[in-house]
Amino acid sequence: MAKKMLCLVLALAMTLTFVACGGSASSAPAASSKPASSEAGSTATEGAEIAMITDKGDINDKSFNQGTWEGVKAYADANGKTCQYYKPADATNDEYVNSIEQAIQNGAKVVVTPGFLFEVPIYTVQEKYPDVSFILIDGNPHNDDYSDFKTADNTVGITFSEEQVGYLAGYAAVKDGNTKLGFLGGQPVPAVVRYGYGFVQGADAAAKEMGVDIEMMYTNTDGFAATPEAQAMAASWYKNGTTIIFACGGSVGNSVMAAAEAEGGKVIGVDVDQSSESATVVSSAMKGLAAAVQQMLEKYYANEFPGGQNLNLGAAENALGLPMETSKFEKFTAEDYKALFESLASGKVTLQKDTDAESADKLKTEKCKVTVVAL
Template sequence: MKKIMLFAMMAASLCFFGCNKKAAGKTAIRIAMVTDSGDITDQSFNQTTYQACKDYAESAKLDFQYYKPAGDSTADRIASIDAAYQDGYNVIVLPGFLFGEAITKVAKDYSDAKFIGLDISKGDLGGSEVPSNVFCAVYAEEIPGFFAGYAAVKEGYRHLGFLGGMAVPAVIRFGFGFVQGANKAAEELGVANDVTVEYVYGGQFYGDQTITATMDGWYKNRGVEVVFACGGGIWTSACEAAAKVNGKVIGVDVDQTAQINSYGEGMHVTSAMKGLGATVNAVLTAIQNNSWDTYAGQVSSLGLVSGSDLSANYVGLPVNTWSMKNFTVSDYQKLVTEVYSKSIAISDSIDALPAVSVKVNTYQNIK
């Protein structure tokens, strides 16, 4: 009896997926989003993705629902994807590399649904061929990392820190870009001998007492002025330490102005962002406009697409909450133009820390 009911549900879904079109020629889609190990209030990947999906669905008058897995495992994530599909959702958005294994398992079973993976690389998919009903976006993290390091030095900071989460490719690119940006600005200002970058990975994607203690040492004992906290919730440890000494913090992935400044007024310097919302909007629009072939079966690295229109780019710094004084939005616009035109080159290699003129102190993982 259960099998008959499931078959009936699936048959109805298939009819909906294949036959239901909007009168205006747009494909009628139902959008679902599944959270990874966090929830939609994480003030990071999940929340940004959720809001982008919700806003798009409301604007286009489409059904939208999010699902939170029961636990932090591939099996739990697959169960939520199964539930979304069986509930009739035919476009499923999955934020974060933790979905890599899940996508490879479900895409072939649900070939009539489309999957949008955010920050999921070919390696996260196990190196296998990307199914035609899957699009995954990765980001050129070295670019916003570069912007953040460059901005910090131009703003006047001379003792910087990079606190990464786990040493996965995305975090490494952020860190190596940060070092390159700090170095470029220091060389332009003629202060390379005065700039130091402390560099460490926490070994996890959340803050705790041990990581906070390390950050206490950086701010209090080493004289670090600003830390680029890069990796999930690890930024909380940087903020806890910074709050004790009026230190500064650079956010990551999304504009973390409000979150960081909640620990201390003016604590946030800038954030090295990925355009999760822009990606969601672009791909959902393509699906609705019957242009899925533009994305089908691809893993695309998204970065700068314009040297003049900052809002069009998939990586960058937030300008709406700009608080820096010495490094202005106009300065940033000029920098973006130079990077886009390749008059400034940024290496995306993660094989070894880039050779730079500024001093970089590297440490063993904290945990």
């Protein structure tokens, strides 16, 4: 059912207009001592029936939160529904639960939560509010000590095979002539790790085909914000010969792009097509966040909500890919991309995931030397 339901995810994602959310955030009555920010997505701020709770990043992160919110807002605007987002006071399970309950108290019937960090909060609330439906992106509900995994009948978990699109990006980068690469990721949550591991393996596969040796600098930050430290790290890599960096972590990408602009480097974006963010962006490792959310909302309002299921989407479901129409590759062609994508979709290529290695330098590579550094 997942394949039938979401076979157009990538096509929809590629055609969605990438714009910042309009309007300014307002303060809504909070369920905790600190107010959560909220924004109207359609016609009302109070009583919105579709709610989204932001992860650690900002709603305008040009990446994960924004991509998910755009799916919520696009559906609401097209179907005359009201929507609203809430920004928790802190990135803790308690504050996530507080924001979810605040949204429900304000009238939300569907709550969308983007990110692995919502797995425990959704586990906590899903059976407490059986009349509310929950869409959990990038995770499956479980309790705090991982001893119990349960996706209730009013919840659907959606994960993506980020290692596959990371592989596409790494392979393309090397085929395009880059031999010194970088991966600068956000907090190493499973999705970010899968992106990075795939990037390493794709680069290694291309290097083996070409008979060249390549090097990759690799690090993660402790969050998803743009920081002077991340920018300085990226700048040092460019100065030392790195030509392209996969910026994988929300607003962390802004730090990498700033460094690339100053040092003449190149960038691979993440989650959505980030080509409009900087002339340095060569391509983006995309997954169909907005389209997947819209599909789930369509199912909810058609009384076909796939509650109780955990869906994993990848190349076989056309749920991820590189936006070749806006990519700036010089040697890697559309024909190359099509053949590579089909090898993933068919299952011909199998990849190591986040659970298969303790760190990127422990991956089984032959031609890619990975140097993991601390930020």
